[in-house]
Amino acid sequence: MRCLVAFYSRTGTTKKVAEEISKILKCDSEEILDTKDRSGGIGYFKSGKDSTMKKLTELRKIRKNPASYDTVIIGTPIWAWNVSTPIRTYISQNKFKNVAFFCTMGGSGSKIAFREMAKLCGKKPIAALELKTSEVADNKHLQKVREFSKNIV
Ligand SMILES: Cc1cc2nc3c(=O)[nH]c(=O)nc-3n(C[C@H](O)[C@H](O)[C@H](O)COP(=O)(O)O)c2cc1C
Incomplete structure (x- = not known):
């Protein structure tokens, strides 16, 4: 089974988890990159606003066609209790056979984000x-990552 881990990460937390998943599953990965500068305090503010307004953004060109993978594992940080703008855009612009989702967050918002992602994909995650x-910072998440990865293969 061919898997792809596709993720966006503004400050590295989601990227760390994405790298762990692709290492466990020995699968390809694609970092989704935004053309918009989201760094610093102004970037934080812009990102919160974009997410709240369910805006789309202009992504850099992707290298891997997600439609050619059996399962695409999509990772996002939570922004304003929802999916991040770059991942909203990525899902909106692509087609997927099967999907699995992961997110990192300060404390809450995953339920709404996963529901929104399923709606945008037109399918429920496996x-x-x-x-x-x-x-993730304290490396207390690794068992959960292993169990999640086991459910995908
Ligand atoms: C604009 C913005 C809004 C956020 N909103 C939430 C939120 O609603 N709930 C939450 O738990 N964390 C929220 N966070 C925190 C991030 O989800 C969290 O720090 C995440 O791990 C960052 O991932 P990254 O390092 O891959 O960018 C927000 C962060 C940003 C930048």
């Missing part, structure tokens, strides 16, 4: 994983 930023 597995879903929510992690707190603090547990």
Whole structure:
């Protein structure tokens, strides 16, 4: 089974988890990159506003066609209790056979984000994983990542 981990990460937490998943599953990965500068305090503010307004953004060109994979594992940080703008855009612009979702967050918002992602994909995820930023920073999330990965293969 061919899997792809596709993720966006503004400050590295979601990227860390994405790298762990692609290592466990020995699968391809694609970092979704935004053309919009989202760094610093102004970037934080813009991102919160974009997410609240369910805006789309202009992404850099993707290298891997998600439609050619059996399962695409989509990772996002939670922004304003919802999916991040770059991942909203990525899902809106692509087609998927099967999907699994993971997110990282300060504390809450995963339920709404996963529901929104399923709606945008037009399908339910085969597995879903929510992690707190603090547990990823303390490396207390690895067992959950292993179990999530097991549910995908
Ligand atoms: C604009 C913005 C809005 C956020 N909103 C939420 C939120 O609603 N709930 C939450 O738990 N964390 C929220 N966070 C925190 C991030 O989800 C969290 O720090 C995440 O792990 C960051 O992932 P990254 O390092 O991959 O960018 C927000 C962060 C940003 C930048």
